[in-house]
Amino acid sequence: MEMDRRTFLLSASGSLAAVAVLPELGFATPAPRLADPIELAVIGAGRHGRALLDELQKIEAFKIVAVCDTDPARLGGAQRRAAGAEGFATHKELLDKAKSVKAVIIATPTHLHKDIALDCISAGKHVFCEAPIAHTIEDAKAIAKAAAKASTLFQSGLYARSNPVYKLARSFFRSDSVRDLITLRAQNFKKQTWRYPGSEATKEKDANWRLDPAVSIGLAGELGTHQFDVFNYYLGKYPEAIWGTGSIRVLNDGREVADTIHCDVHYPDKAILTYAATLCNSYDGRYEVLYGSNAAIKLAWTHGWMFKESDAPTQGWEVYANRQQFHNDEGITLIADATKLASQGKLKDGVGLPYTPQYYALVDFAASIADSKPAASTADDGAKATIMGILANQAVVGKKDVRITEDLLKI
Amino acid sequence: MIVRLATDAMRTRFEFALCGEHEAALRAAGEAALAEIEAAEQRLSAFMPGSLVSLINREAHARPISLDADTFDLLSLAERVWRITRGAFDITIGPLMRAWGFRDQPVDAAALARAEWGFSHVQLDPIARTIAFTRSGVSIDLGAIGKGHALDLAGRVLREAGVTRGLLHAGTSSVLALGTPIGEPGWRVAVAVGREGEASPVVTLSTGAALGVSAPRGRTTTHEGRVIGHILDPRTGTPTIAANTAAAIISCVPDAAAAADAWSTALLVLGEHPLEAPDELTSMLDDGPGRSPRWRRQANTLNATTPPFATAGAH
Numbered sequence: 001m002e003m004d005r006r007t008f009l010l011s012a013s014g015s016l017a018a019v020a021v022l023p024e025l026g027f028a029t030p031a032p033r034l035a036d037p038i039e040l041a042v043i044g045a046g047r048h049g050r051a052l053l054d055e056l057q058k059i060e061a062f063k064i065v066a067v068c069d070t071d072p073a074r075l076g077g078a079q080r081r082a083a084g085a086e087g088f089a090t091h092k093e094l095l096d097k098a099k100s101v102k103a104v105i106i107a108t109p110t111h112l113h114k115d116i117a118l119d120c121i122s123a124g125k126h127v128f129c130e131a132p133i134a135h136t137i138e139d140a141k142a143i144a145k146a147a148a149k150a151s152t153l154f155q156s157g158l159y160a161r162s163n164p165v166y167k168l169a170r171s172f173f174r175s176d177s178v179r180d181l182i183t184l185r186a187q188n189f190k191k192q193t194w195r196y197p198g199s200e201a202t203k204e205k206d207a208n209w210r211l212d213p214a215v216s217i218g219l220a221g222e223l224g225t226h227q228f229d230v231f232n233y234y235l236g237k238y239p240e241a242i243w244g245t246g247s248i249r250v251l252n253d254g255r256e257v258a259d260t261i262h263c264d265v266h267y268p269d270k271a272i273l274t275y276a277a278t279l280c281n282s283y284d285g286r287y288e289v290l291y292g293s294n295a296a297i298k299l300a301w302t303h304g305w306m307f308k309e310s311d312a313p314t315q316g317w318e319v320y321a322n323r324q325q326f327h328n329d330e331g332i333t334l335i336a337d338a339t340k341l342a343s344q345g346k347l348k349d350g351v352g353l354p355y356t357p358q359y360y361a362l363v364d365f366a367a368s369i370a371d372s373k374p375a376a377s378t379a380d381d382g383a384k385a386t387i388m389g390i391l392a393n394q395a396v397v398g399k400k401d402v403r404i405t406e407d408l409l410k411i
Numbered sequence: 412m413i414v415r416l417a418t419d420a421m422r423t424r425f426e427f428a429l430c431g432e433h434e435a436a437l438r439a440a441g442e443a444a445l446a447e448i449e450a451a452e453q454r455l456s457a458f459m460p461g462s463l464v465s466l467i468n469r470e471a472h473a474r475p476i477s478l479d480a481d482t483f484d485l486l487s488l489a490e491r492v493w494r495i496t497r498g499a500f501d502i503t504i505g506p507l508m509r510a511w512g513f514r515d516q517p518v519d520a521a522a523l524a525r526a527e528w529g530f531s532h533v534q535l536d537p538i539a540r541t542i543a544f545t546r547s548g549v550s551i552d553l554g555a556i557g558k559g560h561a562l563d564l565a566g567r568v569l570r571e572a573g574v575t576r577g578l579l580h581a582g583t584s585s586v587l588a589l590g591t592p593i594g595e596p597g598w599r600v601a602v603a604v605g606r607e608g609e610a611s612p613v614v615t616l617s618t619g620a621a622l623g624v625s626a627p628r629g630r631t632t633t634h635e636g637r638v639i640g641h642i643l644d645p646r647t648g649t650p651t652i653a654a655n656t657a658a659a660i661i662s663c664v665p666d667a668a669a670a671a672d673a674w675s676t677a678l679l680v681l682g683e684h685p686l687e688a689p690d691e692l693t694s695m696l697d698d699g700p701g702r703s704p705r706w707r708r709q710a711n712t713l714n715a716t717t718p719p720f721a722t723a724g725a726h
Contacts (some may be wrong), residue, residue, distance in 0.1 A: 047446055054454055057479060058466050058591075073571055080480035083540040195439040197572035253435045355461030356453065 018134060027164035027171075031363045032061045032370040035104045039125075040067035041101045043091050043116055044108035045078035046196075052107055053081040055359045061366035066098040073199050077390070079376075091116045095123045101368060104151075105362075106130060110222065111215040114139040121146045122155065130157040131224040132386040133379070135217050137230065137408065140383040140390070144411045147379035155365050155375035156382025160230045162361040165304040165353055169297050169334045172306065173234050178292025179312075184231055184265075184273035186288040188223040193251060194259075211255045218393040219261045219277040220244060223286075225389030228265065229377075230288045230299065233274055238409055241266040242402045244395030248404050250280040261396045275392075298331065302336065302352040305331030322351060384409050420452045421558055425584030429569070430576035430592065432606050440572035444565035444579075451561040456480060457505060457552045459512075467542055467549035468505075473536075475541035483540050484551070485560045486533075488666055492673040493530040495690040500677035502538045503528040503646035505552030511650065512632040513641045528645065559623055561671030564588040566668070578616075580666075584624045587668040588616035602659045602695065612695065612704060614661055623671030625679045626657035644680045663691040 040062045042049055049069070056062050067078040068088040088094040094101070103126035106116050114134050120127050127147070131155055134140040147154035164170045169410040172178075194211060198204035210216050217225075232238055242265050246258030259280055266274035287300040294312040298305050307329050308318075322333040335351050353360075364376035387409060395402040414437040416634070417426040424434045425448050429437045431494055435719055454463040467476050478486070493501045510522035527548035558581035566587050574589035578598045588598045594635020597617035601622060616622055627650065639650045658679040662671035674692055678684065684694045684707040697704045 047443070051450060051453075054450060054463070054479070057463060057477060058461070083477050157549070193435070193438050195435055195442075197436065197440040197443055199571060226422055353461070354459075359461060 005205035007067050013156060019407075027167040028360060029364050029367050029376075031059055032367050034043055034060050034061050034366075037061055037064045037166050038366060038369055039061035039063050039100045040080070040103045040105065041068060041094055041098060041125075042069040042105045042107065043094065043120075044077065044112075044130075045069035045071075046107065046109075049074075049083060049105075049107035049358075050077060050324055052105055052358055052362065053078060054074070055356060055362055056105075057081065058355075058359065059362055059366060060363070061370065062103075065151065066094055068094045070408040091119060095119060095125075097198040102126060103128070104367070104410060109209045109215070110217065111135040111209065114143055115153075116235065117118050117143045117154075118261055119148050121150045121152065124150075124152055126365075126369050128155045128157060128158070128362070129379075129382065131377075131381040131382050132217060132221055132388055132389050133157075135215055135221070135390070137387050139409055141384040144379040144383035148411070152244060153365075153368050154253055154379040155368065156377045156385070157361060158226060158229045158233075158377040158381055158385055159357040160226065160299075161233055161377040161381065162354070162364040163301075163357045164360060165302065165334060166230065166233075166299055169299055169304045170234055171304070173290060173297055173332070177295055177315075178297060179288060179294035180292055181269070181271050182291045183291060184267070184271055184290055186230070186273060186275045187284065188219070188227060188228045188277040188286045189283055190285065191282045192279055192363070193253075194257075195253070196271065213256045214395075216257050217390050218246070218257050218396060219279070220263060220396050221274075221386075221389035222247075223277050224263065224275060225393050226384050227275065227286070227288055227301070228273070228388045229381065229385035231265075231267070231290075233379075233386070234290060235267060235271070237268050238384060239265045239267045239404055241404060242388070242392045242395045243400070244392055244397075244402075245398040245399045249278070258396060261393050263395060265392070301357060304334035305332055307331050315333075380411055383411055412437070414438055414441060416445060416602070418445045418448060420448050421456070421561060422458075423558060423584075425558075425561070425565075425579070425581050426579050427569075430543070430590075431574060431575055432612070436572075437574065437671040440574045443572060444568040445460065446636055447564045447568045448561040451481075451557070451564055454479070455485075455557045455560070457550075457554065464551060464553060465579045472544040472547040472549060473541055475536065475539065475543040478540050478542055480540065481560075481564060483535070483537070483542075484666065485556065485669055486535055486542060486551075487537070488669055488673060489553075489556060489596050489666070490530060490535060491535070492670075496677045496681060496685055498552065498646050499680040499685075500555070501528065501530050502551045502553055502555065503530050503533060503549055504643055504648075505550045506548070506682075507643055507645075507648055508552060508554070508641070510638065518632065522544040523648075526648065528648070542655075553674045555625075556581065556669045556672045559585040559587075559621065559668035559670070560666070560669040562621070563666045584620040585668050585672055586616065586621050588618060590618050600711050614659070614693075614695075616661065617664060620668055621662045621667035622659060623662065623668065623673075623675035624657060624659045625672075625675040627651060627679070642676060642679050656699055657697040659695040659697075665691050670682055 047160050062092040064082040064085045068091055069075040075087045079087050104120045106129045109133050117129050197206040198207045244263040246261035249260045258279040263275040289298045295306050295308045324331045368375050391402045414429045427441050429441050431437045456462045457464050489502045506526040510519050510526050512518040530548040532545045562579050562585055580586045591597050597615035599612045599613050599615055601611040603611050617651040627642045632639050644649045644651045658675045660671045664670050677696050694707045695704050
C-alpha cells in the first residue's frame, strides 16, 4: 500500500506530530462513571427536551427518574424515551413528589424558565437551564443572582463552551494563531417556519410562543444568544453596542416576529461582528468566523476549520493535519483527538464531532456535579449572553442602535 | 391544498405530500414530523459514532443498554420477523454488509471469513427495556428497516397534529399512507420493477397502509467481475438470487412501514410468501423479465391501468 505523506510523517516522526497536537487531546470531558447515577428530571418535553432525552440515554452517569410537561401528548412522548421515568404535569408537583431527584434540566419555552429555575434552585437541585435563560433582562439577572447564592450547580445551556471543536479552536485563537483580529461574522440560516403544531391540550398560541411578540425574543434572542456567546467566550469581552434590523421576507402568515434579521455587534477595540439569521434559506447553515491577519477560524457547530494566509508561518502540527477544499480556499480541519483519529485511520475529509454538542454539555453537567467543579458555562455566562440576545432583539425590533452599558451586564 | 416538504436523512430523501385546508398548520405539522425523522437518524444510524446504535454495538456485549420505547419496539419487530422467517431477515448482518462492500468499503475477503452475525446472540428484555449481546463481535444495523420506522414515527406526529390525509415516502422504497385522497379509495402507487416496455404494477394504499419495496439492484457492488446486489441471505451469508428481481410488501399492521420494509427484505431472501406471515400483509414477488409478478392476498387492491400518484423504487 502506498503510504501518503501524512501517514509517513506520522509513522516516521510520530513523537514530533504527537507533541504538536497534544493540546488537542482532552477537549472532550470524559463521561463520569458513577457507582450511583445522578437521579435526574427533565422539565419541558417539546422538540428540544426530547432531543436532550435522546442524548441522556447514552450517558450512564444520569438516571432519568422524572419528566414533566403540561401537555399530556408531549409528556407521553418523553416517557417513551425514558424507561421507568415518572410523569408530572407541573414542575411544582415534580419537586413536591419526586424527592430523589438531584438534578433537573429545564427545556421549557424561554419565558417560563425563571419561575421553574428559581423553584428548583431553592429546592436544592442542580440545574441545567437552556439558553437563552430568560426572555427579560430582569429575569436573567434574577436567575443568575439566585444561582450565585446557591450551593448547588447551575449550568447554562451555552453549548459552545462544552463543544470540543470550539474549545480546541479557542486554544488556537487564544495562542495568537490568527494574529491581529480583523473582523467577525456569523449566520444562522435554516429554512423552517418556526411554527409548531398545537394539540388538544396545548393551544396553537401557546405552542407558538416564539412568534408571540409579547414573550418572544426573536431570532436574535433565541439563535443569536448562542452565537454571540461564542465571541464572548473567545474574546473574553462583551460588546459596547448593537445595531439591528429585521423584516418578514417570506413567511407572511400573520406573524409579527421577523423571519430575517441583520445585526452589527460592536466589540471593544473596534472589532465588529456582522450577524444574519433567516428562516427562509438554508445555505451554509450556522457558522461563526473570526478573521485575523494570519488566519481565519470558521466554526460550524460540529466542525471547525482554520484558513491560513499564504504568508503565515507553518506550524509543526499542520504537517499531518486533514485539509478540506472550499472553492479557492483550503481549510485545515480542527478536530479534537486528532492524534487518536489519525492512528485509527479515521482522520478523513469532513470529520467532525462524533456526538452532538448537546451530549458534551450534558456530560460536562454530570462531571461538574460528580466532581463538585464549576459549570462549563455558568449562570453568569448564561445571563450575559441572554442579555446580549435580548438587546439585539430590541435593536432588530426598533431598527436602531442599542448601547450596552456596564450596568446592563452587571448581575 | 397540498403542501410538500422534504429532508435528506438516512442517506436518502424523505418527502411528504400533506393535504388539508390550512397551509401554515400543515407546514408546522410537517416540519415537526421531519424533525422526528432527523431525531430517529441520530438514534439509529450505524454511520454516526455518537448514535444509540453505535453505542449498542460498542457496549451491549459488556452490559445491557437501556432503550427508548420506540427503538425497543423496532428491535422487537426485527426479532419477530427473524423468528417467523427462521433467520431470513436478520439485523445483525452489519459485519457481512461491510465485508461484502456495502458500507463505503471494498469487498474484504478476510473480514468475510471472520464475520460474526446471528440474532440469536441478541437479548431483548421487555421488562427492563434493554438490549444485550451474548458475545462480542455482534452488532446491529437497522438499514433495512430504519427508513420505514422513521416514516411510522413521522406518521404518528402528523396524526397527533391533526393531519388526516397525506402520502409519505423515503427514497421511494418505503411509503406510508395517511387517510385517502378526497373521493378516492386510496393513494395509487406504481411499483417500479424496472422492466423496459412493461407497465409497472400499481397498488392502492388506504388509511394506515404502507408499502416496502426491496430489490438487489437498489444498491450494488462488484466482486470478481460480477455485480452483487445488497440483499444478503443471513442464513448463508451470501448475496441473494438474481439481480433483476424485486419484492414488495403492502402492510396494514401497527408500525406498518417498518414492517413492510422488514417483510419485503425477507420476502426477497425467501423467494416466497411465508405461511406464518401476518394476514395483513400483501406480497408481490417479481422473478424477472418474461414472468408475471406473483401476488399473494388482497390482489383486489391492484389496478394496473390507473395512472399512479407516485412511483416507488427499490432500496
